[in-house]
Amino acid sequence: MTQRDWIEKDFYRELGVASGASADEIKKAYRKLARELHPDANPGDAEAEARFKAVSEAYGVLSDDKKRKEYDETRALFAGGGGGFGGGAGGFPGGFGTGAGGQSFEDLFARSGAGGGGAGGLGDLFGGLFGGGGRGGATRGARAGAQRGADVETEVRIAFDDAVRGAEVALRLSAPGRCETCGGSGARPGTTPHTCPTCGGLGLVTRNQGAFGFSEPCTDCRGTGRIVDDPCPECHGNGVSTRTRTLTVRIPAGVDDGQKVRLAGQGEPGRGGAPAGDLFVKVHVTADKVFGRSAKNADDLTLKVPVTFPELTLGATLTVPTLDGTVSLKIPAGTASGRTFRVRDRGVRRKNGKTGDLLVTVEVAVPPKLDDAATEALQAYAESTKDFDPRAGLLDGR
Template sequence: MSQREWIEKDFYKELGVSSSASAEEIKKAYRKLARDNHPDANPGNASAEEKFKAVSEAHAVLADAAKRKEYDEARRLFASGGFGRQGGGGGFSPGAGGFGGGGQSFDVGDIFGQGGGGDGGIGDLFGGLFNRGGTQQRPASSRPRRGSDVETETTLGFREATQGVTVPLRLTSPSSCTTCHGSGAKPGTSPRVCPKCNGAGVVNRNQGAFGFSEPCDDCRGTGSIIDDPCVDCRGTGVQNRTRTITVRVPPGVSDGQKIRLAGQGEAGLRGAPSGDLYVTVRVRPDKVFGRSGDDLTVTVPVSYGELVLGTTLSVPTLDGRVGVKVPPGTVDGRVLRVRGRGVPKKTGNPGDLMVTVKVAVPQKLDDPATEALQAYLEAEKASGFDPRAGWAGV
């Protein structure tokens, strides 16, 4: 793909967002489109597969702050003529005031370093432009290109998340080619050092008073040439394939927490390191338990008599039941703490179990129970107890 073709792609339009969209808006738009057009959800649908690839490519650039900045800057320069319009873009013409006129086409990765964070990109191209005859250096854009990070989600039950679980994840993403093992060369062959740039990936040229460097057009800035490309990946060393990986979710993970799996993201070009996989964990609510930080919460129904006279409750925990003593005279809504029976942690002590007692009022009583309760109320009144004494000025 030529420089001009790549820069003219409108990644914002692919995701259906404006060029001023926030990172969260971009992420939300990508998730919806990727879910709707995922190959697993559209088997045999070539159009959906192409759309999935397009939105994945757009997200890979716009979700990375450094790549997005370089992409926006390059599009701005291109629109204003900063990257010459006559050729594919490569040679430097002082009279034209930009990169153009060379008719040369090279991979956009030579302009936008895929590693991000200063590891290649448009800054490197500008930085080497006015090099006055210095030593030839290998540009960052020709270094091994680390693969992009990948994001996905998994949903767990409450108890799975608190106790830890191992889950399989099925992913469709660029991965190392299984035929050439990421080298890009046909099995039995190897890439060779580019003779024009001696593996540097750049060539130095002088034009008038200026000396400058530009990507080598023979190896397209990679420093190596593949004479016999792998037929399965077409020399890139990367294939888009579906794979299943096993993820160990540690105990105590909370809703929205991300787990990083190093090296499980997109494969790097020609054997370069892979990116990372970030798994966002979503936790379904539980009918019995709640959570407050590392503490496990549970509400236990009790009778009025149990609070007045005291009792011992059998309360569920994550790994069985525990007896909880309710002192006589306990008020409704009191929270009782059971230490060490809360949410487990990967390191350190677990949280506590917080038991809230809540009076359950019977909706209907039989005659003996009604008579007994009326007798109790009379006895209570005779003892001088008034539940509303001092309340509201009474």
């Protein structure tokens, strides 16, 4: 919540207490309303739920001494006794002016500074509404010329093994970067920019209109706070030029397709001494012909192994591949097609020592064609197992 919200909301009326209510009275009122309006006591009542949230919001401000003081003073400034900016000296409620019985804006904002402790955040409130003025505007203006560099995004495609094990990838980028000719100053080598005389290096100029000050970027220096008399021939005074550079990106083990790797400070350079942006590398992983990644846990690898019907029925020991060689996997007799076996610690290995597993799913492979001998043997098997009905109960109740 911002102080702007306080102008429109009457928290005392929300709790049903007077503006001079004590902390105990506020707490007592809140507890009573919270019990009455709690969603558990009013299931499905949207109006009660909205009131419960409003009461909780009001109590959150009024139960905090500092927030309550700021709230009271903000409301007094904007609502006063006249409900707006009408009335009082200078057109403000309660006589905000420069008379003996009034209070000047200079006094009001001075109390919100380091030596005050009265108005709290009123200076910030006006700064947010009107762009800053007076001493607050100068502070913001000192930062106006500095601008963080933009973030840059690029893409890279890597093999499945590299994604699982981790790899280092060289990237060749053509993107804006700090001008090497002028070192980012924007001035021809041998010369230096000088402070803008119009804004004094702040990058902003303040124009006073009555009680308020409006700040806007300085047109002479384009908000940078500096004047370049002799621009760099490479970047034409911007301090930034397009250049080609090579970066080595370390892809962490276990990166998944579509994930991004962030390289802090490798984006576009900042202006006016501000930090550079970041480089985001979107990783595309080429699918592997053998292994996959588990949807439930990306550290687990998946593997489908075709098996024969006799291997599932009688049991067998299979040799299956892993990323680091092979392992033996025992298939017990009577195993159903589609069953998955877990081979521990044969998945993705993280730097923190955590290792995923290899999930091996066995699937029966049906011969596309049988010779006469195999056909007779299969018919004999079918005859000897005719009492076994795999679809028993399938149509019950239909």
